[in-house]
Amino acid sequence: MENKGSVPAFNECFRDTKSVFRHLTKEEFEMIPIDHGPDFYKRGEIVYSEGSRIHGFYYLLKGIIKIFKTGFDGKEQIIRFAKKGDIMGFRSTISNELACTTAKAIEDSQICFVHGDLVKHFVKNNGDFATELLQIACRELGEANDYITDIAQKTVRERLAEVLIHLKMEFDLDRDNFLQISLTREELANIVGTATESVIRLLSEFKADKLIEIHGRRIRVIDEKALHRIGNI
Amino acid sequence: MENKGSVPAFNECFRDTKSVFRHLTKEEFEMIPIDHGPDFYKRGEIVYSEGSRIHGFYYLLKGIIKIFKTGFDGKEQIIRFAKKGDIMGFRSTISNELACTTAKAIEDSQICFVHGDLVKHFVKNNGDFATELLQIACRELGEANDYITDIAQKTVRERLAEVLIHLKMEFDLDRDNFLQISLTREELANIVGTATESVIRLLSEFKADKLIEIHGRRIRVIDEKALHRIGNI
C-alpha cells in the first residue's frame, strides 16, 4: 500500500452525488481529516485481513476488491466484490467486532479511509447518513440471503450460469463486450462454491454450446437468455 | 392471526431493556399507536409472505418464527429463526422493497407491529436507535456470511452437526436438556440445505454414535465436543 494522493483528490471522492457521504453537512465534511490523500493498493495487496481489528471505513475510489472468508481447510469463499463507490469494513466497524472477511485488491485500487469514531458520530447525528448506511446494510443482507438459497439449492452448473450473468450486470464490459473483471478459474470457483476443475469443465461446456466466448481470463457472454434459463433466474 | 392483546401488554413489550426500542424517548414512545395490542399467531400461520409489501416492523414478543426463502423448485431454505425480542421485516421496510422472505410461526407467537414510517422517523431522529438497528443488521450480515461459507464448503454431515450446536446455543433446553424447538426433519433439512432423507440418515448415525438422543422431534445433544469436532467449528 502506498500513499500518493493529493488533498483535492481526496476531497473530491466524497463529493460524488452517489457517495454514502453525500448527506454530510459542510461542517461534518470538514471533520474528516485530510492530512493525507487516498491510499493506493496494487493487485494482490490486502486491505484488511480476517480476524484483524478494523478502525474504520474503506471507501473505494477506483479498482476492484474481492471480499472473502477463509473456510476450515483454507479454501476461500468470495462473499462479494467492492467496486468504485462501494464501502468496505462497515460491518466490523459498526458492530465493534474483528473483521470476519479479508479484502484483497484484484485490480490496482484507490481507497479512502475514514475513521470509525467519525462514522459512528455521523450515524448518531445525521439521520440521513444513518438511513443511507442502513439501506446499504439491508441491500447486502438481501443479497446474502439470495446467495444462501442459491448455494444451498442450485447445482454447480446453475450457479455458474448465474454468476456469469451477475458479473455481466455488475461490471463494465470492454469495447468487445468482454467482462472487464479478470478472475482466475480458482476465483470463479470460489464465488460459485465449487472446485476449480468443475468450473473449467463447465466453462468449456458453455463455450461448446456457444453461450460464452473465452480468451484466457477474458469472458464474453454471447447467449444471455440461455444462461438465464440454465441458471433458473 | 387474532388480536387478543391488551394495551398494557403492548406497552410493556417495548419497555424491555433489551428491546430495540429501548433508546426511544418518552415522546417517541407515545407516537406508537396503542389502539390495539399484540397480534397472536398460531403454529403454521404466516406473518408475511415473500413478494408482498411490508408496512413495518414485527417485534416478536413470544414464540418462534421461521424465516425462509422459497427456491426455484419450491423448496424452502430457512434463513434464520426469530425468537422473543427479535425483529422481523426490517430489511424490506428500510429498503422499501418487497419482502424477500416468508415468515411463518412454528410455535404460537405474539407479535407487535410498528408502522414503517414511524420506524424511519425514529432512525432519522434518534441516533441511538439508528445505531442499534444498524448493529442488528450488521450482526445478521456477519451470520449470513458465515452461513454462505459453510454451505459452500462443508459437507452435509458437518453442517448438520453445526446446526445442532447452533440450535442448542440459540434456543432454550427443557428440564431434560432436550432442545425446546420442535422441527420436522424436513425443516432441519431446509436449514442445513439438504434432502430430508439425508438428515434422517445422519441423525440416526449421530444417535448410533451416542452424540445425540432422539425422541420423535425432540433432540438432546449428548456429546457436544464431538459435534464440534465433526462440524469443524
Next chain:
DNA sequence: CGGGAGATTGACTGATCTCAACCCGGGTGG
C-alpha cells in the same frame, strides 16, 4: 377404521470432488 402427514429405509444414480498427469507461458538465475 380410513386417510394423511411425517419418518424411515433401501436401492440406485449421478453430479461433483479428488488425484494425478500434463501443458503452457513468463520470469529468472546460471
Next chain:
DNA sequence: CCACCCGGGTTGAGATCAGTCAATCTCCCG
C-alpha cells in the same frame, strides 16, 4: 541464451457423497 521453475489451466479416471425414487411404517385425527 537456455534450462528450469512456478502458477495457472486442462483433461481424464475413479471414488463418493448425497439426491431421488419408491415402498413401508407409525402416529394421530376425524
